[in-house]
Amino acid sequence: MKTERVYKHYYFIIQEERIIMGKTLVAYFSASATTARVAKELAQAAGADIYEIRPAVPYTDADLNWMDKKSRSSVEMNDRSSRPALADRDADIASYDTILLGFPIWWYVAPTIINSFLESYDFSGKKIVLFATSGGSGFGKTVDGLKPSVAADTVIVEGKLLNGRQTAESLKAWVETVL
Numbered sequence: 001m002k003t004e005r006v007y008k009h010y011y012f013i014i015q016e017e018r019i020i021m022g023k024t025l026v027a028y029f030s031a032s033a034t035t036a037r038v039a040k041e042l043a044q045a046a047g048a049d050i051y052e053i054r055p056a057v058p059y060t061d062a063d064l065n066w067m068d069k070k071s072r073s074s075v076e077m078n079d080r081s082s083r084p085a086l087a088d089r090d091a092d093i094a095s096y097d098t099i100l101l102g103f104p105i106w107w108y109v110a111p112t113i114i115n116s117f118l119e120s121y122d123f124s125g126k127k128i129v130l131f132a133t134s135g136g137s138g139f140g141k142t143v144d145g146l147k148p149s150v151a152a153d154t155v156i157v158e159g160k161l162l163n164g165r166q167t168a169e170s171l172k173a174w175v176e177t178v179l
């Protein structure tokens with residue numbers, strides 16, 4: 001029946017919206033606000049919830065000095081088994097199927113606090129799509145560095161570098177390709 005077909009079509013659209021709006025979480029770490037800005041824009045464009053991954057001890061400017069071999073970030077990134085402590089472990093990961101996970105690129109990969117985050121929750125059966133900001137570097141071996149921190153059946157997708165100005169339309173279009 002025609003009415004039924006129309007009804008089914010609308011139902012499908014509602015289902016799609018629900019997937020985008022209700023079951024996707026944008027989780028991000030940002031040391032100097034660049035990734036935070038794009039994470040907020042992304043969550044808004046995707047109609048997703050948002051969660052900030054916060055370090056127990058915030059990074060100071062001195063901590064972020066990559067030219068200083070002894071700075072906190074240099075020391076942490078020189079030891080890929082370092083796991084900077086999180087401020088909290090209250091993300092409701094169980095409620096989401098897909099997590100858009102964002103961070104700045106540090107030394108060509110994700111900061112090790114992202115490993116801390118992944119090891120603090122159960123991501124099994126979930127899809128994690130990465131996004132990042134950087135001074136120009138790509139993801140490099142980021143996925144390889146994160147895989148050991150999740151279950152074997154967690155899917156990690158490289159996703160996209162979101163450097164520079166992003167429009168709501170382009171963010172929405174991208175999200176729709178990865179959900």
Ligand SMILES: Cc1cc2nc3c(=O)[nH]c(=O)nc-3n(C[C@H](O)[C@H](O)[C@H](O)COP(=O)(O)O)c2cc1C
Nearest residue numbers: 030031032033034035104107108133134135136137
């Ligand atoms: C410790 C450290 C290492 C970095 N390493 C890289 C790098 O390897 N390649 C790159 O393009 N940018 C690198 N950057 C620049 C950041 O990725 C870039 O500024 C990012 O947008 C910062 O995001 P945030 O403000 O959310 O922390 C590094 C920055 C810091 C602090």
